[in-house]
Amino acid sequence: MVSGGITKFAKAHPDMDFRYMVKQAFDYAMNDVPNLTRDMIDGSVASYFSDHFTRQLKAASMVQDYLGLCPKPSKRIEGGGATGGLCFQAAWEAIASGRMNVCVAFGFETMSRVSTWKGNEFIAHASDTNFDYPVGGFYTGYYAMMVRRHMHEFGTTVEQMAMVSIKNHGNALYNPYAQSPMKLTIEDVRNSPMVADPLTMLDICTMSDGAAVCILASEEMAARLTDKPVKIIGIGAGTDSMRMADRPHGKVILLPHESESDYKNLKYPGVHSFRGGRMAAKQAYEMAGITNPLEELDFVELHDAYTSSEIQTYEDLGLCKYGEGGPFIEAGHSTLTGKIPVNPSGGLLACGHPVGATGLMQAVFAFWQLQGTIQKHLGNDHLQIKNARRGLIHSHAGTGTYITVSILEAV
């Protein structure tokens, strides 16, 4: 990876359409690598989730021409909430296969064009429309049922969930790209309106408008473009059944630092854990040669659409064992000064979640962290993790149906 750019995530950007939002992030990324000219770009991969929100089929073609990238190759990647992570990996594939030397991954979403509850209806159509949606399709409801079971299996508490909200909204106070920086208390989170029991308004990310761009290049080209490239050393992805009711109750997929005896009585994944996240992590760790993620990673940017999913994801990623996610946040391990900062950017909870841009935004933040350029790009260095060598980004779709994990390393 040689550059990145973000168009501020906001409730609405009525002054810019999706083409202009991407253009802003693209120009930022291009300006950051002056040696890169547009003719050196071999093609692009586009990331946006919903044709409903866009009210425009083939919207990526309109971005491609707006950026002046025609007639170079391009395609759209779509995979729900994981669209951005999948797009990032598609750009990596274009480079790794040798098809391209420079590939632009661009992502956006324009969610402000309908009311919040119509937006929730659109998103709920990413659940089985024969059997799940008509029963009362609502993603917050689905995740509420998942964490309710997590609480039952492991004793996770709503206060532990609130701590995730406090941490991520607090980190975002230092991130000018974030939509909802806030200083919060456990009471603030628990007293905010109940959306789907036990998840309150402050346990949930918001809908947003925004865009993000990553520029990836071959090693040889990267060396010509920048003296601070970041290497992608691990790629993994996983899936699970569309209907969460269909998830099996079997055995845990083990990471190298775990053993079968850790989970004698646990039925897995059920609806309490994300099997696809574990699969993605396992593949990415194998490729990167990581055997103890807690020790071998310096930070994580993960898909915290809900406070509960951050806790569940600590476990899927093996930062702790299954069942230890609640105590993990309670002990402060994932705070900025903890063992492994998680979502130093503020995550989805505080940055916002313009779906197609989100996974790429995580990559841009990870890139800046590993370059050591947070001060330059954010205007302050509060969120800069000292000597960050390796970071993990994690993108996640609908109740865990698609999940990606990518690992980046400073060069």
Add this chain to the structure above:
Amino acid sequence: MSYEPGAQKIKLPETEEGTVLFNVDPIIIKHHYEIDYIHSYAQDSPFFAGLTKKKLLGSQCTQCNYKFATPRSHCMECGAKTEWFELPLEGKIHTWTTCYFGSEEFLKETPFTLILVEFEGVNTLFLSRLVGVEPGKAKIGMRVKAQFLRNCKFKPTDVYFVPA
């Protein structure tokens, strides 16, 4: 183009329709869109037919015997054909939530309670609504039984659960 004197002016018919305007800088207008689909339940149709007879039909694998609580005409475990079997009409709550907000279509029905039902001897769960329990008062492990709408709508909400 040059102005041609004497060229006939062509008028489009005028209508009473207008545009809802939210803002002028930038210009933000209301854009309407809706559609009716011609939707087939295809191989899952017997499940919906079952609801009209007050039956819950699950899918059992003809090879590995895996039992799915939802329709699936091929086994997710081994890929073989499944056959229909009748699910018990009683089970227990595996997990639940009460929704105080929801998708626009269901907002008027809030608060409503969603449950995943666990059936004895069946490998997977079943999503439904719980009726007859105060919002926020469901419990994991609570015994529930199926009830059916008298007039079917051929929707999964033709069945719902109440305390057993």
